[in-house]
């Protein structure tokens with residue numbers, strides 16, 4: 408038995424292992440005070456000894472603890488939090504990792520000149536305070552991207568704190584409280600990366616870019632003074648564009664085909680209508696994505712700019728600079744682009760310019776604030792547009808509504824009641840695909856995460872044209888039949904989504920009741 412100890416020393420592998428382990432632990436003791444994984448208050452005293460002996464094992468325990476904390480704090484899935492914690496732990500070994508972006512969900516924040524936070528704000532390598540600020544700022548941005556937030560709001564509350572909020576699916580969510588001094592530094596780092604003047608506390612505007620492995624995301628930043636401190640608003644511009652194909656916005660195959668055919672034409676007009684907040688501009692973006700920007704010259708007029716589309720000439724209307732949609736549209740038409748996206752048809756002048764452009768051989772996309780295709784046509788007639796122009800210029804009217812998507816983390820097969828089972832009895836439906844949800848941390852206990860469109864597409868065929876042009880055209884009759892058909896079509900599409908587990912039967916019921924109002 409006494410040979411055991413000797414054997415250990417005589418086995419060259421064990422000796423090498425022990426020596427390496429010793430060096431690794433020594434190295435980690437040196438570096439661990441820089442690690443964001445280990446809480447500040449633990450960075451002195453006895454933990455040094457633990458790391459000297461157990462090294463990576465101690466770090467691993469902190470990775471697990473940190474992941475659980477993030478799950479609780481932000482409600483992100485554990486696996487996601489774990490991956491991020493591993494990434495953060497790697498900073499112990501490789502400090503230059505800090506300002507970089509290597510993980511799948513990592514984001515590298517750069518200014519208009521491509522410089523990162525370490526270059527424009529502080530020295531992450533040498534200054535611990537700067538490093539923590541930079542790391543905190545990166546985290547606020549990275550988590551907002553992960554959560555598909557559209558806005559980040561950082562504002563003072565009370566006297567000694569700021570609050571960070573995200574707007575997700577149109578709802579504000581409180582994310583974290585940050586103490587004054589730290590948050591003032593975070594705000595300064597955001598102002599620096601947005602090419603704003605840190606010393607200036609009046610209202611300013613700026614922008615920066617987040618580079619992720621998938622795409623570049625644009626951020627618009629505004630700062631304004633509030634209660635002797637500052638409030639920062641960050642709009643995340645093309646946050647969701649990475650997924651916006653026609654399929655992603657919820658169109659079924661048949662409709663996708665119909666839309667593809669329409670956008671492949673040289674000229675014509677497609678109007679997207681729906682109430683405000685029904686996702687019209689998203690549908691326009693998905694249609695634009697079907698175009699080949701290299702072979703077609705695409706111009707969009709936007710108010711305000713919501714997504715950055717590389718390869719597209721996007722003009723943002725700045726009312727303060729005396730720009731109007733009408734003036735801009737006129738000047739765009741003189742350059743004769745192939746495809747023009749005119750934004751909302753808000754008045755007679757925009758309407759006649761847009762319809763005229765379609766007649767003149769351009770492909771025109773526009774949105775209209777009306778419930779369905781029939782009311783859209785009536786709205787144009789009320790603008791004073793001649794029925795003959797409407798019938799010849801428009802090819803397609805898409806009307807849409809949004810329904811909430813079930814949360815992917817907590818949805819389960821729905822338990823159907825007697826009445827629901829009875830309704831589905833004779834239909835060829837796989838009832839195991841119908842889902843419901845209970846709510847979880849990931850969806851903020853709502854049971855839903857994100858939204859999807861429900862569409863009704865009217866192709867402007869001969870029958871519609873004949874109706875509009877007929878001598879006994881009656882607005883009220885046209886509106887009534889249009890409304891009825893619209894409800895039937897939307898409901899059909901919505902039920903398809905529920906039968907595929909995308910949304911719930913309750914959500915369809917809510918939408919249907921909304922239609923009846």
Ligand SMILES: [Zn+2]
Nearest residue numbers: 814817847850
């Ligand atoms: Zn959930």
